[in-house]
Amino acid sequence: MTPFSFSITKKLSGKLGRVGVIHTPHGDIETPAFTVVGTKATVKALSPEDVRDLVGAQAVLVNTYHLYLQPGEALIKDAGGLHTFMHWDGPTLSDSGGFQVFSLGAGLEGKGEKRILGASQDSSRAFVRDETKDPMSGQRRYGVTKFTGEFADSSDDMRPRLYNKEIALQHGKLCILDEEGVTFTSHLDGSLHRFTAERSIEIQHAIGADIMFAFDECTSPTADYVYQKEALERTHRWAKRSILAHKRDYNALKSQALYGIVQGGRFEDLRKGSATELAKMDFDGYSFGGAFSKEDLKTLEWVNAILPEEKPRHLLGIGEPEDLFIGVENGMDTFDCVLPTRIARTGTIYTHHGKVNLLRTEYQRDLGKPDDTCDCYTCTHYTRAYLAHLFRAKEMLAARLASIHNLHFIVSLIKNIRRNILDDTYPQSKENFLRTYRV
Ligand SMILES: [Zn+2]
Structure with missing residues (x-):
């Protein structure tokens, strides 16, 4: 039995998009798919049963940097691995820790570069x-x-x-x-603390997620060419070392897949060069890193036209509704993003008309459904006024109900995209969605 494989069911005509299935030791991921973010081995405010039954998510992505610092990968390994530790028996992914090392540990703070x-x-x-x-x-x-x-x-x-x-x-x-x-x-x-390519893989082996990512240097997309090139070449050397470190552990090699991360900022030759270099390496899949805004999404096409078609591709950290269409059309198979749960905790929900902040006065007495076209647990049982009340009263249930809705909204949207590609209605369905959805 192959522990990890990817099969393409159907291609989106005239585009790089495709429908497929990723097979992992903990079950299948029907792609395109949204993997929910459970940074510290928990999807904030939700139990694994909520994530599976109320959200309908197929996979959870955890963060290597955070779990290494707290509680430490040794404890997770002793507990029987990530799936047992967090009581989630479906597919899991662990990112490399590169992004957090550079963003949380970096010397400069604030909104600037x-x-x-x-x-x-x-x-x-x-x-x-x-x-x-x-x-x-x-x-x-x-x-x-x-x-x-x-x-x-x-x-x-x-x-x-x-x-x-x-x-x-x-x-x-x-x-x-x-x-x-x-x-x-x-x-x-x-x-x-110190991370190397080998150390990141060692930690990810101990965590035990089905899909791991090679350690990369995550640069700012606005960094200059010389710096991007230098960082990219280093990332390629780390990619080779990540593969070697993975191959040294026979048990992990049998049960965990490793994705390489394409970097290169907004420079076409660097992105294409990175895809070409990484395509030569023996990765199970590929990931697109360093995308921070919609402007970076245009570089997806450059990369995915080069990466081997038969291997799955993950878009790191991007997953707003309008981004999913661009990502899928340009050949991405899986997505993750903290925004659905992050904005939920501060009172903002997705609706088919765009985002709504429930703390605005106009929703205080609004007895309508949170989103009138949504059939999630939250929208079936509660009103905007009730959610607005919970947020104003700072009740914990507010975060849970809003998170269930936002994740269900995104997970359902991408499930619909998948269905629409399969039944050849993708262009019309996309147009219908984007006609009412206001960014
Ligand atoms: Zn809902």
Whole structure:
């Protein structure tokens, strides 16, 4: 029995899109599909039964960076692996941790470009972790002022080099990049850690998800050409090392699939070059990384025209309703995105007329369904006024009911897209949806 395979059922005429099935040791994923995000081995506010029965999701994606820091991959392994630990017996994916290492550990914060600290000429400076106690709570706080060579995770060779000591000190967080990997501070307590391609695979083996991702350097799409090219070449070297690390563990090789991640920002030659390089490598599937906005979606076509057609493709971190159509047409098979649950927790729901913020005064006495065309658990039993009341009263049920609806909305939308491709009604159905849906 092949533990992992992909079969294409039907192609979307005139486009790169296709309908297929990904077979995993924990069941099939009928594609195109939306995989719900369960960052810390939980889909926020929902039980696995909610995710399966009320949302109708087929697969859950967890985050390697977060699970490594808390509770630690060793505990998940001892508990019998991710599926047993979180009580989800369907297909799972674990991302590589690359994006979080660079975004949460990066030296610059805020809405501006997150530039990575790294590749320094000066490797002679030493930095230490300092520890202070909060006078009020007595809790320990960590900050990095100088490096001593002591890492919280000491399983790997460490040769940290600092790019800009001042920025790191000023922000109290850092992300140090070198050829071998990344040294970063935990966003939880400031402690120092290190990921390499091999370490990321080792952690993902212990977590035990059906689909893993190779460790990549996730750059900002607005980064300049020289930097993107350098990062991309490093990502390709890490991709090769990720495959070797995976092949060294026979048990994992039999039960887990590994996807390579195409990077390259918005530069056509870099994206195409990345797809060409990765296509030569022995990956089970491919993923498109570094997409942050709709502008990045136009690069999907460049990449998917090159990647081997018979292997599945995942679009990392993008999954708004209007994006799904673009992604599917351009050959993506699976999607994930935190937005449906993130916006749900702050009172915003998807409807067939676009997004609605239930905290607006006009919904306080609105006794209509949250979305009048939706048949999910929330829309069947509750009104906009009731949800608005729960949000205003800061009741926990608010997040659960809104999350059930938003995930059901997205999961159903992509199931409809799949059905419409199969019965040749895709163009009309897309037009019907987008005619009323306002971004
Ligand atoms: Zn609903």
